Amino acid sequence: MEYKDYYQIMGVARDASADDIKRAYRRLARKYHPDVSKEKDAEARFKEVGEAYEVLRDPEKRAAYDALGARKPGEDFKRPADWQFDYGAEPDVAGAHSDFFEQLFGGLGRGGRGSFRSRGFDTAGQVEVTLEEAFKGTERRLSLQRVAVDERGRAQPTTQQLTVRIPAGVVDGQRVRVSSQGEPGVGGGPPGDLFLEVRLLPHRWFRAEGRDIWLDLPVTPWEAALGETVRVPTLGGRVDLKVPKGSQTDRQLRLRGRGLPGSPPGDQLVVLKIVTPAPSTPADEAFYKEMAAKLPTNPRQAMEGAS
Amino acid sequence: MTDPISAVLLDDSVEFSLTEVCAACSVSEELVIEIVAEGIVEPLGRDRAQWRFTGIALTRVQRVLRLQHDFGVNLAGAALALDLLEELERLRRAQRSSD
Numbered sequence: 471m472e473y474k475d476y477y478q479i480m481g482v483a484r485d486a487s488a489d490d491i492k493r494a495y496r497r498l499a500r501k502y503h504p505d506v507s508k509e510k511d512a513e514a515r516f517k518e519v520g521e522a523y524e525v526l527r528d529p530e531k532r533a534a535y536d537a538l539g540a541r542k543p544g545e546d547f548k549r550p551a552d553w554q555f556d557y558g559a560e561p562d563v564a565g566a567h568s569d570f571f572e573q574l575f576g577g578l579g580r581g582g583r584g585s586f587r588s589r590g591f592d593t594a595g596q597v598e599v600t601l602e603e604a605f606k607g608t609e610r611r612l613s614l615q616r617v618a619v620d621e622r623g624r625a626q627p628t629t630q631q632l633t634v635r636i637p638a639g640v641v642d643g644q645r646v647r648v649s650s651q652g653e654p655g656v657g658g659g660p661p662g663d664l665f666l667e668v669r670l671l672p673h674r675w676f677r678a679e680g681r682d683i684w685l686d687l688p689v690t691p692w693e694a695a696l697g698e699t700v701r702v703p704t705l706g707g708r709v710d711l712k713v714p715k716g717s718q719t720d721r722q723l724r725l726r727g728r729g730l731p732g733s734p735p736g737d738q739l740v741v742l743k744i745v746t747p748a749p750s751t752p753a754d755e756a757f758y759k760e761m762a763a764k765l766p767t768n769p770r771q772a773m774e775g776a777s
Numbered sequence: 778m779t780d781p782i783s784a785v786l787l788d789d790s791v792e793f794s795l796t797e798v799c800a801a802c803s804v805s806e807e808l809v810i811e812i813v814a815e816g817i818v819e820p821l822g823r824d825r826a827q828w829r830f831t832g833i834a835l836t837r838v839q840r841v842l843r844l845q846h847d848f849g850v851n852l853a854g855a856a857l858a859l860d861l862l863e864e865l866e867r868l869r870r871a872q873r874s875s876d
Binding site for chain 1: 780787788790840858866870873
């Protein structure tokens, strides 16, 4: 078991006052709270800070912890044989505490806990899915860090593998609930739930906005001018799209119901992007010149009139 | 290998009763009623027995409870933080998708 330096975690001196500790906690909570923070390891840091605060805010726990003496963080540590801590009538129910905390203050599953019964904590995580997976639904194999209590009442960290089916139609930032896969309950209480936040990975062509899918579609000037049927990729496969005659760049066409599934399903919005072929031979240039002569046009006419 | 466990999409298509919301959040009915009175979520249905909360509402209740508990603020303060956080997330998403 590794020793944890709660003072270092909270960035306060060993003789910090209760007010100093509270201030440090509030500041760190704002920085690392998983609902607020965009730091990558926010959740782990928040739990660590919460655990440190749980000990240092409580005069009895703090005194017991101080009595262990200052050690190096991460130093191998064994609970002193004469360690005694009165856990009180009800434990501060352990959500995701470190092994170190459980050994000293947890009291989890250690006989004589009476009839205390509580639902396990909810846990949270993130999953990243591609747009194709969001469209069809997918499965994810997750590794969850758990604290299991062995037959001698000691908390042991374990890793549990779990396969979760993510339903079709998730959107970016969406939360999904996996029932009963949070922390185990205490004293026969029901387990908590696992909540996963879904992040959609960027796609080469498609862009998701809610359930709508946007696609920039390159077309030739003659496809746009003459109005032709073109093949368009969608998440559900290719479809034919009739480009209206006389279309310009940035024209938006809607493929109803071709976005992410749901009720109602999203649409796919196609934005035409006219691609002008670069003339690569003298013959190409001659052809453009012929067009200039036969199709005289001034797209800047409105601007000229304005100034 | 074990069978995959299905995740439930917490969107507008799933609904939870007051009792289910209380169980999912491990809080009393009174507290959820207070959250409704604060205007943080608007359940469907006329009276409490018929209240239905969408998956999005459940998520908001859970987040506001976490903010309230972890920052030691009252419900109104937690609600304000939640509104601002959701606005920030919406702007970040819009920025990401236009990058």
